Amino acid sequence: MSRTALATLGVTLSYGHRPVLDSVDLEVRRHEVLALVGPNGAGKSTLLAVLAGDLAPDTGEVRLEGRPLAEWRLRAMARERAVLTQEHRISFPFPAADVVRMGRAPWRGLPEEDEDDLAVAEAMTATDTERLGGQPFSLLSGGEKGRTSFARALAQRTGVLLLDEPTAALDIGHQESVLARARAESRRGAAVVVVLHDLSLAAAWADRVALLHHGRVTAEGAPADVFTAPLLSLVYDHPIDVLTHPATGELLVLPDRRACLAREETA
Amino acid sequence: MTAVLPAPAAAVVVPTAERKRRRRMAVLYAGLVAGLVAATLVAGGSGQLTIPLDEILGSIAHRVGLDVGPLPSHPRGEFTLWNVRFSRIAMAVVVGASLAVAGAAMQGVFGNPLAEPSVVGVSSGAAVAAGAAIVFGLRFAGDWSIPVCAFLGGLVTTLLVYALSRSDGRTEVVTLVLTGIAVNAVAGALLALLMFLGDTQARESIVFWQLGSLNGSRWTYVGVVAPLAVVGVVIALASARSLDLLALGERSARHLGVNVEALRILLIVVVALLTAAAVSFCGIVAFVGLVVPHLVRMVTGPGHRTLLVASALAGALVLVCADTVARTAVAYTDLPLGMLTSLVGGPFFFWLLRRTRRTAGGWA
Numbered sequence: 001m002s003r004t005a006l007a008t009l010g011v012t013l014s015y016g017h018r019p020v021l022d023s024v025d026l027e028v029r030r031h032e033v034l035a036l037v038g039p040n041g042a043g044k045s046t047l048l049a050v051l052a053g054d055l056a057p058d059t060g061e062v063r064l065e066g067r068p069l070a071e072w073r074l075r076a077m078a079r080e081r082a083v084l085t086q087e088h089r090i091s092f093p094f095p096a097a098d099v100v101r102m103g104r105a106p107w108r109g110l111p112e113e114d115e116d117d118l119a120v121a122e123a124m125t126a127t128d129t130e131r132l133g134g135q136p137f138s139l140l141s142g143g144e145k146g147r148t149s150f151a152r153a154l155a156q157r158t159g160v161l162l163l164d165e166p167t168a169a170l171d172i173g174h175q176e177s178v179l180a181r182a183r184a185e186s187r188r189g190a191a192v193v194v195v196l197h198d199l200s201l202a203a204a205w206a207d208r209v210a211l212l213h214h215g216r217v218t219a220e221g222a223p224a225d226v227f228t229a230p231l232l233s234l235v236y237d238h239p240i241d242v243l244t245h246p247a248t249g250e251l252l253v254l255p256d257r258r259a260c261l262a263r264e265e266t267a
Numbered sequence: 268m269t270a271v272l273p274a275p276a277a278a279v280v281v282p283t284a285e286r287k288r289r290r291r292m293a294v295l296y297a298g299l300v301a302g303l304v305a306a307t308l309v310a311g312g313s314g315q316l317t318i319p320l321d322e323i324l325g326s327i328a329h330r331v332g333l334d335v336g337p338l339p340s341h342p343r344g345e346f347t348l349w350n351v352r353f354s355r356i357a358m359a360v361v362v363g364a365s366l367a368v369a370g371a372a373m374q375g376v377f378g379n380p381l382a383e384p385s386v387v388g389v390s391s392g393a394a395v396a397a398g399a400a401i402v403f404g405l406r407f408a409g410d411w412s413i414p415v416c417a418f419l420g421g422l423v424t425t426l427l428v429y430a431l432s433r434s435d436g437r438t439e440v441v442t443l444v445l446t447g448i449a450v451n452a453v454a455g456a457l458l459a460l461l462m463f464l465g466d467t468q469a470r471e472s473i474v475f476w477q478l479g480s481l482n483g484s485r486w487t488y489v490g491v492v493a494p495l496a497v498v499g500v501v502i503a504l505a506s507a508r509s510l511d512l513l514a515l516g517e518r519s520a521r522h523l524g525v526n527v528e529a530l531r532i533l534l535i536v537v538v539a540l541l542t543a544a545a546v547s548f549c550g551i552v553a554f555v556g557l558v559v560p561h562l563v564r565m566v567t568g569p570g571h572r573t574l575l576v577a578s579a580l581a582g583a584l585v586l587v588c589a590d591t592v593a594r595t596a597v598a599y600t601d602l603p604l605g606m607l608t609s610l611v612g613g614p615f616f617f618w619l620l621r622r623t624r625r626t627a628g629g630w631a
Contacts, residue, residue, distance in 0.1 A: 052522060053521075054518055054521065074521060074524045074525065074526055075524035076524075077524070078522060078523050078524035079524075081522075082522065083518075083519070083522040085516075085518055085519060085522075087516070089515075089516055090514050090515060090516075091378030091379065091380075091513075091514040091516075092375075092378075092380075092514050092564070092569035093568075093569055094511070094514060094568075094569050094570070095568070097284075098511075098570065099515070102511065102512055102515065102523060103523070105508065105512055105523045105524060105525075106523055106524045108508070133284075134284065156523070
C-alpha cells in the first residue's frame with residue numbers, strides 16, 4: 001500500500017465564470033493530518049468536496065488509492081473514505097444513535113458488519129455523545145450535532161477521513177478532543193484532511209498544512225514553515241503575528257491589533 | 268435516564284433499547300393485523316344484507332376446505348360475501364396499502380413530510396390519462412388499458428414535476444410543491460376538457476374517478492392491481508435503508524454509498540406505479556398517503572423499514588374502515604370514498620400540523 005491515499009492532479013474548477021480552484025496538486029498521505037487553511041472563499045470546502053467526489057473538476061483528476069474517483073463504485077468508496085460536512089441536517093427525527101449507526105451502512109452484508117455495535121459504541125464514547133443517543137438528532141445543539149456527525153464518520157471506520165470544519169460550534173475542550181482523535185486515527189494509519197479556520201489549532205494538530213489563496217495552494221509544508229507572519233498577513237490581508245508559546249514551544253497565530261486600535265484612538 | 272448509568276454501560280444500553288423497540292413494533296404489527304382481520308369481518312357482514320359473524324367464518328372455512336360452521340343462510344349470502352364484499356375489501360386493502368406506502372416513500376425521497384403523490388401531481392396526471400382512455404375509448408391492452416394509461420400518466424406527470432423543480436442538481440422542496448400546484452392546475456383543466464369532449468357515459472366515468480369509489484370492485488380488477496402494488500411495495504422495502512441515509516441529505520447519503528439520483532428516479536417510478544395502481548380502478552382517494560405515514564411515524568419512529576411495513580398495514584386498515592363507512596353510513600347509498608377520506612383527512616392533517624408545531628418546532 002502506497003503512502004499516498006488520495007491525490008489531486010492539476011484540479012481546476014469554476015462556478016460559472018468564477019474560478020474556485022486553479023490547478024491544485026495535493027497529496028493526502030497515510031499517517032498524516034493535513035490541514036487546509038486559508039481565508040473565506042479561498043476554495044477549502046470546494047477542494048474537500050472535490051476530494052470527496054461530490055464535485056467533478058473541470059480539468060484534472062482525483063485519485064483514491066491510485067484509481068480515479070470516477071472508476072469507484074460509491075459503496076466501495078464509502079468503505080475507503082468518510083466525510084464530515086459543514087452542514088448537519090436531517091429530514092426526520094432519527095435518534096442520534098441511529099445517525100451514528102448510519103455510518104455502518106457501507107459495511108452491510110460484509111464480515112465487518114459484526115463490528116457494528118462495537119464501532120458505534122466506540123465512536124460515541126470517543127466523541128462524548130453516548131448520553132445523546134436516544135435524543136432526536138434534529139433537537140441537538142449545533143456542537144452536539146457536530147460531534148454526533150463526527151461519531152458517524154468515525155463509525156464508518158475508513159482509512160481516509162475528510163473533515164470540513166469539525167471544530168465549528170464546539171467548545172474549546174471538545175475542539176481539542178475531536179482533533180486529538182483525528183490525529184490518533186492518523187497515527188493508526190489513516191489519512192486525515194481537515195479544513196480549519198483556527199490557525200493555532202492547525203499548527204498544534206496538523207503534520208502538514210496547505211495554505212489556499214484564490215483557489216491555489218500558496219504554500220504547503222510543516223506548520224512552522226508555512227505559518228510565517230509576512231505570508232499569513234499577505235494572504236489574510238490583515239496583520240498577523242506568529243509567536244512561540246513560552247512554556248510549550250507551540251506556534252500561536254494571533255491577529256496584530258495595534259493598527260486597528262491606533263485607528264480607534266485617533267478617531 | 269441513561270445519564271445515571273456508568274459510561275461502560277453504553278454498549279449495553281443500545282441493544283436493550285433496541286429490544287424494547289422491537290417489542291413495540293411486534294405489538295404494533297400484531298395490533299394492525301388483528302385490526303385488519305376484525306375490520307374485514309365487520310365489513311363482510313355489514314351492508315344491505317347483514318351476514319352474522321359465524322356464517323362469515325363458516326363460509327371462509329368451507330372455502331379453505333374445512334367443513335365447520337354454518338354457511339350464509341340467505342340465498343344470496345354466499346354470492347354477496349365472495350363476489351361483492353370480499354373483492355371490494357381486497358381492493359380496499361391493496362389500494363390503502365399502495366397509497367400509504369407511496370406516501371411514505373415519497374416523503375422519504377424528498378426528505379419532506381409534505382410530499383404526497385397528489386401534491387406532486389401523480390394522481391391528477393393518472394386521472395387525466397385514464398380520462399383520455401375513457402373518452403377516446405382506448406382499448407389497446409384490453410382490461411389493462413386504463414391502468415396502463417393511468418400508470419403512464421402518473422409517471423410522466425411525476426417525472427415532469429421532478430424535472431421542473433430541479434436545477435443545479437438539487438431539488439428544492441418549496442419549488443417542488445409549487446410546481447406540483449401548477450401541474451395540478453393544468454391537469455385539472457385537461458380533465459375538464461376531456462369531460463367537455465366526452466359523451467354522457469364517459470363524463471359519468473370521469474366524475475366517478477374524481478370522487479373515488481371502490482364500488483363494483485371485481486376480483487379481476489384486484490388481479491390487475493395487486494401485482495403492481497406488490498412489485499411497488501417490494502421495491503420500496505428494498506430501498507428502505509437507502510431512504511434512511513437520504514434523511515442526512517444528498518451529499519452525506521452519497522458519502523455513505525447511496526447513488527442518490529438513481530434511488531430518486533427508481534422510487535419516483537415506484538410511487539407512480541403504486542399510485543397509478545391504486546387510482547386506476549378507484550379514482551382519487553386523497554389524504555391516505557399523507558396522513559397514514561405521519562401517524563405511523565409517531566409510533567414507529569422515522570426508520571423506513573418499519574415505517575413502510577406498518578404504513579402498508581395501517582393504510583389497508585384505514586381504507587377498509589373508510590369504505591365500510593362509505594357504503595353503510597347512508598342506507599342504499601354508496602358515498603364517494605375520496606370525499607370521505609378528504610373530509611376526515613383534511614382536519615386530521617391540520618391537527619397533526621398543529622401538534623408537530625407544538626412538540627418539535629414545526630416542519631422547516
